[in-house]
Amino acid sequence: MTHPTQPLNGDFGILIDQVSPDDLADPDFQAWARGLWLDHGGLLGVRGAQLADLLPEQLVRWSEVFGVIEDKIQTAREDKSVAGFPILRIGNVRNKDGKMVAQLLQVPQLTGDADIRYNPETRRPVWHTDSTFRARPPVGSVFHCRKAPPEGAETLFADMQGAYAALPPEERRKLDGLEAVCSLAHHDKKINSYSPHYPVLTPEQRKENPPNRVPLVLNHPVTGRPSLYGLNSSTCAIVPKGQEVDPADLDKWDLEGVEDDSVMIWRNMLPTVTGPEFTVKWQWRAGDIVVWDNRSTIHSGTGFDYSKYEREMWRLTLVAEAS
Numbered sequence: 238m239t240h241p242t243q244p245l246n247g248d249f250g251i252l253i254d255q256v257s258p259d260d261l262a263d264p265d266f267q268a269w270a271r272g273l274w275l276d277h278g279g280l281l282g283v284r285g286a287q288l289a290d291l292l293p294e295q296l297v298r299w300s301e302v303f304g305v306i307e308d309k310i311q312t313a314r315e316d317k318s319v320a321g322f323p324i325l326r327i328g329n330v331r332n333k334d335g336k337m338v339a340q341l342l343q344v345p346q347l348t349g350d351a352d353i354r355y356n357p358e359t360r361r362p363v364w365h366t367d368s369t370f371r372a373r374p375p376v377g378s379v380f381h382c383r384k385a386p387p388e389g390a391e392t393l394f395a396d397m398q399g400a401y402a403a404l405p406p407e408e409r410r411k412l413d414g415l416e417a418v419c420s421l422a423h424h425d426k427k428i429n430s431y432s433p434h435y436p437v438l439t440p441e442q443r444k445e446n447p448p449n450r451v452p453l454v455l456n457h458p459v460t461g462r463p464s465l466y467g468l469n470s471s472t473c474a475i476v477p478k479g480q481e482v483d484p485a486d487l488d489k490w491d492l493e494g495v496e497d498d499s500v501m502i503w504r505n506m507l508p509t510v511t512g513p514e515f516t517v518k519w520q521w522r523a524g525d526i527v528v529w530d531n532r533s534t535i536h537s538g539t540g541f542d543y544s545k546y547e548r549e550m551w552r553l554t555l556v557a558e559a560s
């Protein structure tokens with residue numbers, strides 16, 4: 238391939254530049270890009286002047302190179318999707334009637350690169366693996382920029398394969414035997430405690446959504462490389478693999494939104510694993526498409542001046558390995 242590439246942070250992450258919509262549809266380019274994605278810790282960006290006007294169907298076809306697309310948009314979000322496509326709109330754009338047509342989650346702006354590292358006092362940035370509370374957590378996501386503010390709104394990524402490999406062997410062995418208990422009820426209650434309008438699960442919904450368990454160290458199904466895994470707002474405890482949880486403890490985590498002390502096993506690692514040697518700060522340009530592997534990276538959003546600028550992102554979720 239003749240496209241220029243640029244590594245983002247050593248072996249972690251790679252950008253392919255001067256990409257056109259025709260490239261995205263070219264099977265040779267697709268195979269090359271997927272190989273680069275797997276070889277660079279599951280973080281790949283493509284950039285090109287013509288990608289800013291990419292059609293939704295072109296983005297869908299490109300996304301299918303990396304995984305099977307989740308084809309349902311939650312009912313409540315139908316008005317925040319690209320009509321007829323499994324693409325969620327994220328940002329602060331409005332239609333001509335002034336109605337918000339994208340999903341907005343306001344988070345703080347970075348004041349400098351030192352803010353990229355997790356701060357135990359503020360618990361920010363909210364670094365996480367996506368949706369570990371689901372029985373089958375997503376394998377990755379595709380994020381495409383339609384409109385970018387001139388400053389802020391970066392997306393942060395951290396290399397969890399590199400972070401695991403850098404741990405001392407005895408620490409790795411300890412983590413290998415653990416799993417995270419991830420509960421949707423805990424997740425919702427935790428958010429509700431600082432955003433009181435956020436709904437919590439009814440007792441019936443709680444019963445229908447029992448906690449999911451994921452390993453703290455996940456071996457990548459394609460490359461076999463191990464990665465730190467399973468930190469999400471739903472992570473309410475970390476236990477030895479297979480160990481039963483006391484229902485009274487689960488009630489407390491779910492109904493009060495408090496984490497078990499064992500979650501500190503993960504949180505105590507966060508300042509190190511979100512340090513400069515493991516992280517990438519992606520500054521968006523209109524047209525950019527980034528694919529991240531949810532099994533080998535963690536990520537976090539950052540804010541921008543919501544009153545001054547407009548942002549629109551398109552997001553697809555990948556739920557299974559590409560066949």
Ligand SMILES: [Fe+2]
Nearest residue numbers: 365366367536
């Ligand atoms: Fe996320």
